Amino acid sequence: MLSYIFKRLLVAIPTLLILIVASAILMHAAPGGPFTGERKLPAEVLANLNAKYGLDEPLWKQVLIYLKGLIFHFDFGVSFKYKDRTVNDILAQGFPVTLVYGFWSFVVATALGVLSGVIAAIKQNSWADYLVLSLAIAGAVLPGFVLAPVLVLVFTLKLGWLPGGGWEDGQWQYLVMPVIALSTAYIASIARIMRSSMLEVLTSNHIRTARAKGLPEWKVITRHALKPAMLPVMSYLGPAFVGMITGSVVVDQYFSTGGIGKSFVDSALNRDYSVMLGITILVGALTIFFNLLVDILYAWIDPKIRY
């Protein structure tokens, strides 16, 4: 097991490094710097600005300085637009917010998805099964950015139950709609995956044995069927996590929750490269770490994995 984790780490770390170096190079190689705007700056001012932010150094040196700061001081550099804020400040402000509603969306998606998938599989071809299946199909075409305005329309404008946006330190009223918008598509996918894998597991020999020895059905499900049936869901959790982080951009934009998604879009519109780069790297690192976690969990559940 330890050697397996080590082997996975051996892949994860270079991946992260490649991501950092590639996006840093990309950033510096892009036509037009962060200071090319509507108003053309005089050449001397531009030169001064470039010197201040170290943009006059050769490319390899800039990347090296950036890497050094990042690895040894966890320093993402300074924002090109806000003179008094570092990228670390911006990340520290937005990231906890994203983490809170991201966590809840993830929990809700996994719990509801697995639960409804299991119910659909046990009661195959019943009304419950058809309900889950049709909801799963509906969820597949409702990404957050399509669902969010509809939610606001219903819950804020028509019913007046929930506030249409804001964060307020994550009180539950402000959390409900972002979580629904983010998790619906994944509830649908997880339910569909869970249903089909559960159906497959239920026809396998060890389940027949468990039933034959007279175990009550719920025990057969929880004790013997659930774990192997979870495996395909497990491997979907990585992509689902990435999708939710991506979706947070829309949530921040539409519900004004103020997470890193908001900072990302703002920096994209302002060409604030260092903030964009910082967020991309942070999200990339998170993705890689999460995939690693899922792989390890998978290996732990499935004894057939060789490590």
Add this chain to the structure above:
Amino acid sequence: MVSASLRGRGLESLPLDEVKGRSLWADARRRFLRNKAAVAGLVLLVLIAVFSFTGEWIAAWSNEEIDFNVIGSAATMGMPSFENGHYFGTDDLGRDQFARTAQGTRVSLMVGLVGTFIAVVVGTIYGAVAGYVGGRTDQIMMRIVDILFAIPFMFVLILLLVMFGRSMVMIFIGIGLLSWLGMARIVRGQTISLKHKEYIEAARASGVPGWKIIFRHIVPNLLGIVAVYATLLVPDMIMTESFISFLGLGVQEPLTSLGALISEGSKAITQGAMWQLWFPFGFFVVTLYAFYFVGDGLRDALDPKDR
């Protein structure tokens, strides 16, 4: 096939036109046509495509024309009506929603199709080469795919768009180039299973060069699975493009796409201009549904395992 085996048994005297052989594709077509949901999806897609290409001719207003009667009071006067020729109403600037929706649908479809085309070409060639050559080359090529898979694709895409300009071409290239990975994996797996078939060995034994085997004998036999996956890729692409446009980072005015229209509509609902959301929303959802059903139908028709 039938006639060939009959002939093999020395029954050439049978009148051949009575037992006409059915090709694999004809078989698949029959199975596809029997699937009502898939056929309905296909019909819907054709209708939507026709609408998107002819809608601007049918429309009473061009998509860039401003109706000065409604500008400024779109929420009260811009609702859908046949009298003033705005079948889908107008947006806040007094532009005709019917023409805009047609234009947006066309742009979204184009992004979906062109992006998929790029992903299919790159992914198929990459996967086929990796699978056919095998060994160390295969390992390195697939490790690269693994690494790229761990990169938060949407963030990098936005990074690319901001740095190299937000043009249609860049969107095509960005979406296409970042989404060939899944295709490459599928094609590689399929190629490996084809590689040891007798007809490939025969080709190799008679001295056909490797690249010719790949393009003559392997790629044509991958078409089925590639077609299925490509159909399911199109809605993903449309979703990606709409996501970016929703954030205001995608196609730029006067061009529009379904995502951009949904974004505008989602802001207009607070003033009560529901039609600005519902029409693009409807086209988005129906288009995606149609693609999913066609994809599912194709999978059932072409994938012999799932029959």
